[in-house]
Amino acid sequence: MEKVFSSIGRRTKELRQQRGMTLEELAERSGCTPGFLSQVEHNKAVPSVSLLYALAEALGTSVTEFFPETIKPAKVVRHDxxxxxxxxxxxxxxxxxxxxxxxxAIDGFVLEVIPARKALPTDETRAHRGEEFGYVLQGVLRLWYGDTYYDLYPGDSIHFKPTVGHRMENPGDETAVAFWLVNPAIF
Structure with missing residues (x-):
């Protein structure tokens, strides 16, 4: 886990410098303070999901650039x-x-949201380009899409354009588990 987060700071600094941007310029374009961005670059702080998206957008890249990767033409990801x-x-x-x-082009992941909690710590929504697809495996997952919400139960799926602000939460009393696809890749 530590390796993943340390790559965020290192890659942020590398990408910023490659683009000839100052710390202050990137902070302004991504909506954070230069002090916090400096902490991220020096692995003293971890950016939120929203800030990670904003940094990627300001740097003209995708969120995947912040994470370590092994490039192979085909790769099996074992469950363990x-x-x-x-x-x-x-x-x-x-x-x-x-x-x-x-x-x-895509990221696929299993997400688990604990009961009576939101996926993010606030009511913040996120809008971005691309497509998302979700399939609920267990529990209840509530997806807010703009001002409308959809309660999704095991076996339900949803496919949507994420250009509208959206967020997830778990209104149930058991952990919600879902399979999710996102295009473009975010992790």
Missing amino acids: QRQTFYFEGSSTHYALLTSKFPHS
Whole structure:
């Protein structure tokens, strides 16, 4: 886990310098303070999911650029070798099912959201380009899409354009587990 987070800071600094941007410029473009961005680059802080997206957008790249990768033409991800992670303050755990290729088009992962919790610590929504597809395996997953929400039960699926602000939460009393595909790749 530590290796994953240390790569975020290192890659942020590398990408920023490759683009000839100052710390202050990237902070302004991504909506954070230069002090916090410096902490990220020096592995003293981990950015939120929203900030990671904003950094990727400001740097003209995808979120996958922040994570270590092994480039192979085909790769099997064994169940006991999945990269798992969560973001600080989040009640969601992710298990990445897809491997990384240059310019990956999709990410597939299993997400687990604990009962009576939101996927993010606030009511913050995220909008981005691409497509998302989810299939609920266990529990109840509530997906907010704009001002509308959908309660998804085991066997239910949802496919949507994420250009509208969206977020997830678990209104049930058991852990919600879902299979999720995201295009473009975010991890």
